[in-house]
Amino acid sequence: MRNDTALITEQVMIAPDIMRMELETGIAADTSCGQFIQILVPGYFLRRPISVSQVRDDNHLSLIYRIAGDGTRVLSQLKAGVTLDIFGPLGHGFPVIDEDVVLIGGGVGIPPLIETAKRHIMNGHHVTAVLGFASDSQIFAKEELESLNAEVIIATMDGSCGVKGTVMDAVHEYGISKERTVMACGPLGMLRVIGAYFEHGYVSLEERMACGIGACMGCVARTPEGDTLRVCKDGPVFEIGKVVL
Numbered sequence: 001m002r003n004d005t006a007l008i009t010e011q012v013m014i015a016p017d018i019m020r021m022e023l024e025t026g027i028a029a030d031t032s033c034g035q036f037i038q039i040l041v042p043g044y045f046l047r048r049p050i051s052v053s054q055v056r057d058d059n060h061l062s063l064i065y066r067i068a069g070d071g072t073r074v075l076s077q078l079k080a081g082v083t084l085d086i087f088g089p090l091g092h093g094f095p096v097i098d099e100d101v102v103l104i105g106g107g108v109g110i111p112p113l114i115e116t117a118k119r120h121i122m123n124g125h126h127v128t129a130v131l132g133f134a135s136d137s138q139i140f141a142k143e144e145l146e147s148l149n150a151e152v153i154i155a156t157m158d159g160s161c162g163v164k165g166t167v168m169d170a171v172h173e174y175g176i177s178k179e180r181t182v183m184a185c186g187p188l189g190m191l192r193v194i195g196a197y198f199e200h201g202y203v204s205l206e207e208r209m210a211c212g213i214g215a216c217m218g219c220v221a222r223t224p225e226g227d228t229l230r231v232c233k234d235g236p237v238f239e240i241g242k243v244v245l
């Protein structure tokens with residue numbers, strides 16, 4: 001992990017309030033799937049953690065983020081040619097395993113699953129990606145995942161596209177077995193049901209973060225035995241059963 005500068009080479013809105021930002025940075029060379037970077041947004045003291053959605057090559061990576069508040073709003077207004085101060089890659093990401101996998105993402109939990117899908121597909125494995133959104137106008141990442149040859153299943157809460165309901169409704173409707181290995185990222189409530197259904201797999205947690213390197217204890221999670229974990233350093237990806245959801 002290190003401090004680096006990152007040149008914005010492109011920034012586009014890909015769905016309402018969802019931005020895709022392409023960065024030129026040497027940090028890309030050391031980044032694996034499910035890791036994140038901390039971005040210093042001009043005018044703000046605390047860095048904002050954002051997952052790497054794709055490593056394009058050793059010098060380029062891609063982020064997908066939601067305009068959630070003031071920091072990400074400022075970030076979304078920056079144009080190609082602006083240089084950012086970033087720190088990373090941070091955390092332990094998803095493992096790349098030697099089998100077919102089911103990836104499940106809700107909203108802005110989806111971005112880290114794209115690089116995860118790519119690495120499994122490059123190793124010759126089949127990837128089923130179940131993506132959950134509020135409605136079809138919010139959908140993003142579907143084409144990106146399909147162009148990587150992932151099988152994409154969509155769930156929307158209002159039924160405007162794909163299965164009506166949650167990602168778990170789609171899992172049941174498509175008969176996805178609880179014995180498959182799952183890798184998931186999204187709201188805690190979603191991860192909880194996924195952790196209860198699938199027998200093995202991994203979940204990526206999101207916590208508010210300050211230092212991002214394990215020093216401030218600002219992002220604590222617990223093991224079932226009551227021990228303390230830091231989401232930024234011990235995670236954000238944890239094996240199902242090793243962390244209380």
Ligand SMILES: Cc1cc2nc3c(=O)[nH]c(=O)nc-3n(C[C@H](O)[C@H](O)[C@H](O)COP(=O)(O)OP(=O)(O)OC[C@H]3O[C@@H](n4cnc5c(N)ncnc54)[C@H](O)[C@@H]3O)c2cc1C
Nearest residue numbers: 048049050051064065066068069070071072108111207208
């Ligand atoms: C490891 C990690 C990876 C992340 N990856 C992504 C990603 O790939 N794409 C993406 O869109 N977002 C991601 N997030 C969430 C992102 O960091 C926050 O949305 C962002 O920091 C909000 O900053 P802001 O200044 O715009 O909003 P603020 O004004 O700080 O907050 C606005 C709203 O966002 C909520 N929020 C703030 N920080 C977080 C946080 N860390 N996690 C959850 N909610 C938060 C606040 O509670 C509030 O409701 C990630 C968070 C973590 C911890």
Ligand code: FES
Nearest residue numbers: 210212216217232
């Ligand atoms: S953000 Fe400081 S320990 Fe995780």
